[in-house]
Amino acid sequence: MKVAFFSTKSYDKKFMEKINEDYHHELIFFDTGLDLSTAILAQGFEAICIFVNDKADRAILEKLQSQGVRLLALRAAGFNNVDLKAAQELSIKVVRVPAYSPYAVAEHALAMILTLNRKTHIAYDRVRNGNFSLERLMGFDLRGKTVGVIGTGKIGQVFANIMHGLGCHVLTYDPYPNEDFASEEWVVYVDLHEMFKRSDIISLHCPLTEDSYHLLDEEALQQIKPGMMLINTSRGGLVDAKAMIKGLKSGRIGYLGLDVYEQEENLFFEDLSGHIIQDDDIARLMTFPNVLITSHQAFFTENAMTKIAETTLQNISDFEAGQELKNEVKLK
Numbered sequence: 551m552k553v554a555f556f557s558t559k560s561y562d563k564k565f566m567e568k569i570n571e572d573y574h575h576e577l578i579f580f581d582t583g584l585d586l587s588t589a590i591l592a593q594g595f596e597a598i599c600i601f602v603n604d605k606a607d608r609a610i611l612e613k614l615q616s617q618g619v620r621l622l623a624l625r626a627a628g629f630n631n632v633d634l635k636a637a638q639e640l641s642i643k644v645v646r647v648p649a650y651s652p653y654a655v656a657e658h659a660l661a662m663i664l665t666l667n668r669k670t671h672i673a674y675d676r677v678r679n680g681n682f683s684l685e686r687l688m689g690f691d692l693r694g695k696t697v698g699v700i701g702t703g704k705i706g707q708v709f710a711n712i713m714h715g716l717g718c719h720v721l722t723y724d725p726y727p728n729e730d731f732a733s734e735e736w737v738v739y740v741d742l743h744e745m746f747k748r749s750d751i752i753s754l755h756c757p758l759t760e761d762s763y764h765l766l767d768e769e770a771l772q773q774i775k776p777g778m779m780l781i782n783t784s785r786g787g788l789v790d791a792k793a794m795i796k797g798l799k800s801g802r803i804g805y806l807g808l809d810v811y812e813q814e815e816n817l818f819f820e821d822l823s824g825h826i827i828q829d830d831d832i833a834r835l836m837t838f839p840n841v842l843i844t845s846h847q848a849f850f851t852e853n854a855m856t857k858i859a860e861t862t863l864q865n866i867s868d869f870e871a872g873q874e875l876k877n878e879v880k881l882k
């Protein structure tokens with residue numbers, strides 16, 4: 551099947567082409583992201599493949615459908631960038647990669663915690679400049695600390711297990727707790743208020759929905775343990791960046807690790823060095839010594855990229871063969 555890929559980077563092309571040796575689709579790669587002005591590129595394609603910052607709102611889906619697109623394949627787990635109601639009404643099937651490597655994301659959350667805590671990013675620069683001082687590099691033992699995990703799906707469970715293994719007390723919150731996981735004797739489900747009050751570290755592993763939008767806002771910051779660490783490897787919209795800036799300035803937040811950012815589509819995945827950053831919130835966040843920002847790289851391991859390519863190409867083959875789409879995203 552002929553498939554147009556949007557927002558293609560060298561690594562997408564490399565993994566897709568390698569795995570496609572077993573699938574034999576015709577893959578056409580575009581660097582540009584999908585928006586109303588670039589949707590025209592999908593002319594003549596029945597299937598397109600998009601990533602997390604490509605937009606598929608109603609207007610774009612209407613344009614795609616009028617050009618013959620019938621399948622939207624997300625090479626990602628999250629689908630908050632797709633108007634599912636519009637897709638259903640326009641008879642465009644939406645498929646995704648529900649699981650690729652929960653370890654990739656959970657381990658990146660751990661990397662952020664260790665970096666922020668032990669300040670290895672600062673130590674690395676210092677030593678390279680001949681500064682061997684330990685001033686302001688003090689960290690804390692993770693063992694015995696209380697870690698709140700918001701969202702106990704695939705990634706949240708792996709992350710909770712890692713932190714349990716490090717000797718932390720794990721508190722979990724999820725409106726739909728997983729029964730098997732909840733039956734582990736070390737897993738303690740609490741409500742959000744209690745988690746905010748007791749946690750030294752909170753890590754977000756839930757999807758972005760209407761309910762979870764700005765879950766961490768000014769009101770939440772009133773409830774947290776002063777000086778706590780917040781890690782977000784899920785979706786930018788879960789965190790109110792302006793509230794975080796206030797919290798960092800007042801010291802209410804002690805450490806902030808962001809792999810995702812609400813306005814990331816104008817920034818992440820691009821080399822903007824030498825450009826003027828127009829986003830004042832991220833520019834301010836970048837000035838804090840206790841903030842670590844990575845550009846949506848938590849998923850980025852060889853294992854995850856291989857699995858993403860395999861599942862995406864299999865989804866496309868299933869659609870082509872008229873088979874059941876087991877990874878279809880349906881409107882609830």
Ligand code: NAD
Pocket residue numbers: 627628648649652655700701702703704705706723724725726727755756757758759761762783784785809810846847848849850
């Ligand atoms: P999952 O569907 O397995 O688990 C999500 C869990 O969140 C579920 O248990 C669900 O009940 C729970 N949940 C739903 N609404 C909630 C709420 N309001 N508060 C708390 N919990 C809630 O998903 P997953 O594979 O574990 O992925 C989690 C998130 O990680 C995804 O939604 C995606 O946004 C993000 N993600 C980020 C990257 C990255 O590279 N940074 C990569 C993959 C996934």
